[in-house]
Amino acid sequence: MKNIMFIAPPAAGKGTQADLIVEKYNIPHISTGDILRDIAKEDSEIGNYVSEVLSNGGLVKDDITNQLVEQRLKKPDCKNGYIIDGFPRNIEQAKIYDSILNRLGYDVGYVFLININEKDLEKRITGRRICENCKAIYNINSENNVPKIDSTCDICGGRLYQRKDDNIEAFQTRYKLYLEKTEPIIEHYRKQGVLYEIDGNHTVEEVFKQIDSIISGDGRN
Ligand code: AMP
Numbered sequence: 001m002k003n004i005m006f007i008a009p010p011a012a013g014k015g016t017q018a019d020l021i022v023e024k025y026n027i028p029h030i031s032t033g034d035i036l037r038d039i040a041k042e043d044s045e046i047g048n049y050v051s052e053v054l055s056n057g058g059l060v061k062d063d064i065t066n067q068l069v070e071q072r073l074k075k076p077d078c079k080n081g082y083i084i085d086g087f088p089r090n091i092e093q094a095k096i097y098d099s100i101l102n103r104l105g106y107d108v109g110y111v112f113l114i115n116i117n118e119k120d121l122e123k124r125i126t127g128r129r130i131c132e133n134c135k136a137i138y139n140i141n142s143e144n145n146v147p148k149i150d151s152t153c154d155i156c157g158g159r160l161y162q163r164k165d166d167n168i169e170a171f172q173t174r175y176k177l178y179l180e181k182t183e184p185i186i187e188h189y190r191k192q193g194v195l196y197e198i199d200g201n202h203t204v205e206e207v208f209k210q211i212d213s214i215i216s217g218d219g220r221n
Helices: 013-027 034-040 044-056 062-073 091-104 118-127 169-193 204-216
Strands: 004-007 027-029 083-085 110-117 128-131 138-140 195-199
Touching: 004 013, 004 027, 004 169, 013 027, 013 083, 013 110, 013 138, 013 204, 027 034, 027 062, 034 044, 034 062, 044 169, 062 091, 091 169, 110 204, 118 128, 118 169, 169 195, 195 204
Parallel strands: 004 083, 004 110, 027 083, 110 195
Antiparallel strands: 128 138
């Protein structure tokens, strides 16, 4: 199985798509956002720093994220393929990621760019709810992704919460940062011939179909 990377604006559905890939292909999902949210809970200097950056919608310092990613990718469960989500987020991180891959002898694999319009993103941001137990993602603003029982996870019965940065103000900062910092990395991967563009303005199932047809259509999996 080749490695998989997602590039997408906030709330475009990359976490949801990653969950579906994990379910079908059983490879680890490495989300720098999830790792950082766990660190933000720690009562330490770094925990407090990360927590503040996350609430404002800014980016955590590159040296912290680069180190976290390399440590995680070194674990043996990544040897047969993994999904990386939320990293790299700027061109400096993309270059560091190239060198991490080089050191570990890994290929970048598929880079999926999820395109989606800004109005839809705002709607998704305010409706996103996450299970505090199993991290399953729901959206109360999108018909086919509403939990069956209010505030309760369909899968494990856990309580659903709203991320602190899922509000319009933090969204605007995150979206601006995406346009400024993340879009240049698209060219970096386009030049390497590994970029696949996905139309994200569809249902979860339809978006997954587009992604899966690329993954399963490759004889090298
Ligand atoms: P996400 O879950 O991918 O939307 O990430 C949530 C937040 O975590 C972002 O708004 C950033 O504050 C932080 N974050 C996640 N990945 C990175 C990264 N690669 N570099 C810097 N900050 C990050």
